[in-house]
Amino acid sequence: MRARLWPELSAFAAVAVVVALLPRFVSDFRARELAIVGMYFIALLGLSILTGFNGQISLGHGAFMAIGGYTTAILSVDGFFGHQLRDLWTIPIAGLVAGIAGLVVGIPALRLSGLYLALITFGIAVSFPQLPKEFDHFFGGTTGKILDLAKPPFGLGTTTNNWIYYLTWGIALVLLVAAWLLVRGKTGRAFKAIRDSEVAAVSAGISLPRYKTLAFGISAFYAGVAGSLYAIANAYVNPDVFPIILSVYLVVGLAVGGLDSLFGMIAGAALIYFLQNHADTVARWINHLPALSLDPKQPGIPSVVFGIVLIVVMVLLPTGAGGLVRKLFGLLTSRLYTRS
Amino acid sequence: MPLLEVENVSMRFGGIVALDAVSFDAAAGEIVGLIGPNGAGKTTAFNVITRLYTPDEGDVRFDGESLFGTSPSGVIRRGIARTFQNVELFSGMSVIDNVRVGGHLRQGDQSADDVLFYMNLHSVRDRPVSDLPYGTQKRVELARALASGPQFLLLDEPAGGLSHEEVEQLGVFIRRMRDDFELTILLVEHHMGLVMGIADRVHVLDFGKRIAEGTPAEVQANTSVIEAYLGVPT
Numbered sequence: 089m090r091a092r093l094w095p096e097l098s099a100f101a102a103v104a105v106v107v108a109l110l111p112r113f114v115s116d117f118r119a120r121e122l123a124i125v126g127m128y129f130i131a132l133l134g135l136s137i138l139t140g141f142n143g144q145i146s147l148g149h150g151a152f153m154a155i156g157g158y159t160t161a162i163l164s165v166d167g168f169f170g171h172q173l174r175d176l177w178t179i180p181i182a183g184l185v186a187g188i189a190g191l192v193v194g195i196p197a198l199r200l201s202g203l204y205l206a207l208i209t210f211g212i213a214v215s216f217p218q219l220p221k222e223f224d225h226f227f228g229g230t231t232g233k234i235l236d237l238a239k240p241p242f243g244l245g246t247t248t249n250n251w252i253y254y255l256t257w258g259i260a261l262v263l264l265v266a267a268w269l270l271v272r273g274k275t276g277r278a279f280k281a282i283r284d285s286e287v288a289a290v291s292a293g294i295s296l297p298r299y300k301t302l303a304f305g306i307s308a309f310y311a312g313v314a315g316s317l318y319a320i321a322n323a324y325v326n327p328d329v330f331p332i333i334l335s336v337y338l339v340v341g342l343a344v345g346g347l348d349s350l351f352g353m354i355a356g357a358a359l360i361y362f363l364q365n366h367a368d369t370v371a372r373w374i375n376h377l378p379a380l381s382l383d384p385k386q387p388g389i390p391s392v393v394f395g396i397v398l399i400v401v402m403v404l405l406p407t408g409a410g411g412l413v414r415k416l417f418g419l420l421t422s423r424l425y426t427r428s
Numbered sequence: 429m430p431l432l433e434v435e436n437v438s439m440r441f442g443g444i445v446a447l448d449a450v451s452f453d454a455a456a457g458e459i460v461g462l463i464g465p466n467g468a469g470k471t472t473a474f475n476v477i478t479r480l481y482t483p484d485e486g487d488v489r490f491d492g493e494s495l496f497g498t499s500p501s502g503v504i505r506r507g508i509a510r511t512f513q514n515v516e517l518f519s520g521m522s523v524i525d526n527v528r529v530g531g532h533l534r535q536g537d538q539s540a541d542d543v544l545f546y547m548n549l550h551s552v553r554d555r556p557v558s559d560l561p562y563g564t565q566k567r568v569e570l571a572r573a574l575a576s577g578p579q580f581l582l583l584d585e586p587a588g589g590l591s592h593e594e595v596e597q598l599g600v601f602i603r604r605m606r607d608d609f610e611l612t613i614l615l616v617e618h619h620m621g622l623v624m625g626i627a628d629r630v631h632v633l634d635f636g637k638r639i640a641e642g643t644p645a646e647v648q649a650n651t652s653v654i655e656a657y658l659g660v661p662t
């Protein structure tokens with residue numbers, strides 16, 4: 089067992105070092121981009137717990153991010169009974185509110201599986217953006233809510249973008265460790281057992297209602313924290329900040345990251361950010377292939393590119409980035425074993 | 429009083445009557461065989477006892493108390509553990525983690541390692557179960573069931589897919605397990621040699637009905653059993 093621990097510990101140390109040092113080598117704007125990647129990473133960690141480790145699919149995690157984002161916006165703009173909260177303190181609350189929403193969604197999810205669960209959660213993703221429009225007094229309607237610009241805490245001589253970067257990745261690393269401890273522990277074993285065989289899990293004394301809703305709640309907590317950070321970085325929320333397609337992007341990121349590979353989610357998050365913001369670049373690359381010409385400026389191209397990349401990745405790497413690393417590592421260690 | 433009493437249980441799936449007013453029992457310390465041709469309702473009986481299915485009629489009592497007040501995940505708390513006809517392991521997990529899940533409701537995981545030693549599985553402790561040969565997987569499943577510290581064990585075709593040699597070892601092993609852990613065992617098995625060799629008593633099902641009951645010798649001599657079952661090549 090100890091032999092299995094060190095690769096993950098050294099991977100974590102490497103990630104922590106890179107995270108700490110990266111801003112020194114990149115521009116302020118890049119630091120902001122990387123912060124957004126960190127937010128997707130947090131959301132993907134949550135989705136990995138739900139789908140990768142518990143086997144429940146959700147096409148509605150963008151909605152949990154939106155719940156987190158709106159919680160932060162409402163608490164820091166309108167406040168709680170007139171008392172405005174500092175953006176930092178709204179983050180855990182946003183996670184909890186989204187987490188509770190996740191528990192609530194988890195209850196009907198118990199009766200559904202596979203395609204039906206995908207449809208229901210996608211329904212949540214589709215209908216959630218209507219909520220702020222319907223109750224515009226509370227949610228600010230289509231205009232949304234404008235937050236104060238995030239400021240580094242007093243005395244910290246850093247730029248706003250660097251501050252958001254460190255805040256996001258600091259939280260991301262803590263939540264990574266938390267997820268790692270969770271999936272290795274008794275609860276994580278119960279999650280995985282349900283994923284692999286519900287009947288055997290039940291017969292071993294694992295309560296499906298308890299653990300499946302718990303997985304939904306924890307997963308939504310992660311998404312809520314991610315959405316909260318996104319609102320803080322953006323300094324405004326409206327229904328377009330958390331579009332329906334976000335939920336789909338998250339599932340794509342999850343698949344690319346490798347479902348049950350926590351570290352792989354970094355790759356998934358980077359892909360989401362890259363394809364969302366640099367789809368035109370990818371479209372130009374694709375145009376180098378014979379007989380293809382995508383107009384990078386046309387609307388809808390990001391989705392097309394996203395789809396193409398997804399198909400290519402899934403065909404070449406069905407187990408995602410995490411699976412690739414594991415395979416390479418497996419080759420390496422089996423060499424070592426056979427030599428000794 | 430028998431430890432397990434299945435009383436007049438009927439279970440229908442649409443038009444199929446999988447169990448038709450079936451009654452049987454098992455006394456503490458017994459190895460009881462449950463045999464019958466394919467589709468006779470043996471696995472369904474297991475699923476009723478372990479609360480995966482709720483029957484249309486009848487009752488199942490354990491230790492004198494109905495099991496129908498117990499949730500499916502609570503059955504193991506009453507001391508009932510099982511294996512599955514077509515191995516239901518947690519395929520994405522290691523051997524030790526599979527066995528640890530078996531001890532989900534117990535404190536600590538020392539017992540998981542003890543069970544691995546007992547089952548002679550310690551050499552594959554950290555291997556993913558999906559890498560193991562079928563026979564070994566079946567042993568892991570048995571280890572998982574034992575890890576809960578059961579009083580009553582339901583084995584659904586434990587010899588299925590095993591080699592001739594493995595089956596012989598299994599027979600010896602099931603008896604030893606019963607003695608070491610003071611178990612009561614309900615054994616569904618197609619392998620007549622195995623059942624007749626180790627069972628104290630045998631119940632025979634055919635088309636959802638119990639058609640005979642007795643010691644292995646009595647059952648083997650029963651003409652309706654011979655017609656229904658023993659004549660059918662397995």
Ligand SMILES: Nc1ncnc2c1ncn2[C@@H]1O[C@H](COP(=O)(O)OP(=O)(O)O)[C@@H](O)[C@H]1O
Pocket residue numbers: 441444445446464465466467468469470471472473
């Ligand atoms: N979940 C189910 N849905 C529909 N039919 C079932 C189900 N489980 C069992 N059956 C039917 O009940 C009958 C008994 O099956 P089973 O208990 O598996 O038999 P055995 O284990 O004795 O071979 C069969 O006709 C089978 O098709």
Ligand SMILES: [Mg+2]
Pocket residue numbers: 470471472513
């Ligand atoms: Mg069967």
